[in-house]
Amino acid sequence: MSLFDHKMRDLHELLQKKEVSVSDLVDESFKRISEVEGKVQAFLTLDEENARNKAKQLDEKLAGGDSTGILFGMPIGIKDNIVTKGVRTTCASKILENFDPIYDATVMQKLHNAETVMIGKLNMDEFAMGGSTETSHYQRTYNPWNLDYVPGGSSGGSAAAVAAGEVPFTLGSDTGGSIRQPAAYCGVVGLKPTYGRVSRFGLVAFASSLDQIGPITRNVEDNAYLLQAISGVDPYDSTSANLPVPNYVEQLTGDVKGLRIAVPKEYLGEGVQASVRNAILEALKVLEKLGATWEEVSLPHSKYGVATYYLLASSEASSNLARFDGIRYGYRAQGAENLIDLYKKTRSEGFGDEVKRRIMLGTFALSSGYYDAYYKKAQQVRTLIKQDFDKVFEKYDVILGPTAPTPAFKIGAQIDDPLTMYANDLLTIPVNLAGVPGISVPCGFDNGLPIGLQIIGKHFDEATVYRVAHAFEQATDYHKQKPQL
Amino acid sequence: MSRISKEQVKHVADLARLSFSEEEIEKFTTQLDAIIGFAEQLNELDTTNVEPTSHVLDIKNVLREDVAVPGLPREEVLKNAPDHKDGLFRVPSILE
Numbered sequence: 001m002s003l004f005d006h007k008m009r010d011l012h013e014l015l016q017k018k019e020v021s022v023s024d025l026v027d028e029s030f031k032r033i034s035e036v037e038g039k040v041q042a043f044l045t046l047d048e049e050n051a052r053n054k055a056k057q058l059d060e061k062l063a064g065g066d067s068t069g070i071l072f073g074m075p076i077g078i079k080d081n082i083v084t085k086g087v088r089t090t091c092a093s094k095i096l097e098n099f100d101p102i103y104d105a106t107v108m109q110k111l112h113n114a115e116t117v118m119i120g121k122l123n124m125d126e127f128a129m130g131g132s133t134e135t136s137h138y139q140r141t142y143n144p145w146n147l148d149y150v151p152g153g154s155s156g157g158s159a160a161a162v163a164a165g166e167v168p169f170t171l172g173s174d175t176g177g178s179i180r181q182p183a184a185y186c187g188v189v190g191l192k193p194t195y196g197r198v199s200r201f202g203l204v205a206f207a208s209s210l211d212q213i214g215p216i217t218r219n220v221e222d223n224a225y226l227l228q229a230i231s232g233v234d235p236y237d238s239t240s241a242n243l244p245v246p247n248y249v250e251q252l253t254g255d256v257k258g259l260r261i262a263v264p265k266e267y268l269g270e271g272v273q274a275s276v277r278n279a280i281l282e283a284l285k286v287l288e289k290l291g292a293t294w295e296e297v298s299l300p301h302s303k304y305g306v307a308t309y310y311l312l313a314s315s316e317a318s319s320n321l322a323r324f325d326g327i328r329y330g331y332r333a334q335g336a337e338n339l340i341d342l343y344k345k346t347r348s349e350g351f352g353d354e355v356k357r358r359i360m361l362g363t364f365a366l367s368s369g370y371y372d373a374y375y376k377k378a379q380q381v382r383t384l385i386k387q388d389f390d391k392v393f394e395k396y397d398v399i400l401g402p403t404a405p406t407p408a409f410k411i412g413a414q415i416d417d418p419l420t421m422y423a424n425d426l427l428t429i430p431v432n433l434a435g436v437p438g439i440s441v442p443c444g445f446d447n448g449l450p451i452g453l454q455i456i457g458k459h460f461d462e463a464t465v466y467r468v469a470h471a472f473e474q475a476t477d478y479h480k481q482k483p484q485l
Numbered sequence: 486m487s488r489i490s491k492e493q494v495k496h497v498a499d500l501a502r503l504s505f506s507e508e509e510i511e512k513f514t515t516q517l518d519a520i521i522g523f524a525e526q527l528n529e530l531d532t533t534n535v536e537p538t539s540h541v542l543d544i545k546n547v548l549r550e551d552v553a554v555p556g557l558p559r560e561e562v563l564k565n566a567p568d569h570k571d572g573l574f575r576v577p578s579i580l581e
């Protein structure tokens with residue numbers, strides 16, 4: 001039994017009753033890390049000294065009888081593309097090898113205010129470009145359920161660390177599925193919020209019109225608490241939405257009577273493995289028993305999602321990653337003859353292949369003569385994809401389907417085949433393009449590898465997404481199963 | 486028929502401030518050609534009169550009061566620079 005088998009609310013109570021200290025929680029984290037990190041390799045940086053000092057401070061505060069919030073003393077891991085003041089932030093890239101941020105991301109500011117304890121920074125695909133965490137410059141991360149398999153990506157470290165019990169809560173980021181797909185592969189709960197729900201200030205930009213930070217946890221309630229803490233408008237991010245943040249946890253009633261579920265036929269069709277399809281059909285039965293109804297619908301432009309996404313995300317990336325030039329921060333190549341040469345050498349030595357591929361694709365799509373044919377065309381198709389969702393949400397409360405077409409694949413199986421790798425995101429990408437929220441919750445296993453159920457909601461309706469996910473979770477026990485490490 | 490030539494890939498690499506060996510140009514040409522070929526499925530769709538979406542929120546020009554606030558301290562900003570001198574970033578010569 002690990003302390004982290006308790007949910008956040010129970011840990012909070014144990015702290016209040018002085019049965020457990022913050023130092024105990026932090027010890028639990030580092031103890032587990034010392035046991036399993038050699039196998040899982042989820043972390044790029046551990047911040048042990050600061051974490052232990054912070055724990056002591058918080059324990060003193062607790063002894064003083066101060067009342068504390070729900071997140072007080074909770075150990076948390078952070079994806080390495082979220083800047084953390086004074087703690088190395090690499091984006092898993094050589095080009096940011098020694099980057100020591102001089103400010104905190106807004107989400108970090110909020111977590112500090114909530115008095116969480118950061119344990120360390122988590123591995124990812126380089127600049128969040130990939131679906132297996134294999135494009136990290138530094139190390140592979142292994143799926144805790146079977147070490148021959150990928151943890152998914154790009155937030156593979158964030159999902160694997162939670163699944164392995166190293167930390168109970170992490171933050172990831174999701175541009176085309178990078179929270180939900182690894183959550184599905186690792187059997188944990190991961191939410192991509194509505195675009196604009198969470199400030200992107202301090203999230204190293206990949207594709208600015210798609211990126212969102214979101215929580216990865218062991219259960220839905222913890223996830224809701226964490227989202228609550230990081231959401232809200234931010235003067236430093238003008239795309240953050242100026243809307244009130246509802247009390248998500250209050251709405252986890254377990255009641256889904258009369259809920260109208262849409263199941264897109266494209267989400268159970270070609271390319272979706274039979275075991276995954278069956279798990280989703282079983283999940284629908286569970287929700288039917290709870291009083292929900294479902295009907296088949298169509299998102300006719302879904303199949304164009306992957307192509308649309310790769311053009312738009314890569315175009316935005318090619319522009320965003322222009323800042324890595326070896327001048328103001330990060331790696332600088334030696335022996336350059338002039339400024340242009342310095343840029344070229346630095347970027348060619350500093351970026352990995354997948355990042356270069358996407359910069360090249362994006363630069364091409366934005367270049368003179370091709371802009372209308374590729375970039376603008378993809379923006380127009382994005383409109384059609386968004387309209388598909390708008391139409392379905394006129395009649396239904398949520399959309400349900402698998403998170404990914406298959407369970408996790410073997411390490412090395414797809415790394416040389418970009419197009420196959422991209423297809424893993426078939427069912428998550430349209431959600432980013434439409435900007436709506438989506439969650440992945442565990443809904444089954446295939447040969448010991450977890451399967452994820454994706455629940456998609458209307459803009460800024462995370463409350464309903466969570467309510468459905470929670471009702472399903474309470475009626476099943478997939479989330480209670482733990483990998484043997 | 487290939488959609489993108491080696492020459493085009495070299496031109497794009499130059500725009501992107503990347504340099505590649507001949508072998509890498511070969512590989513990137515093949516891979517980009519496949520990806521662009523895949524992307525051309527979008528041409529199946531008639532998008533005449535469809536407005537492009539650049540982002541999904543109904544937000545336009547977000548304004549704030551024009552009030553000066555302190556910036557980051559210079560020494561902090563230079564802390565991560567690979568090379569700096571006299572409080573400035575240092576780069577190789579720009580003029581021939």
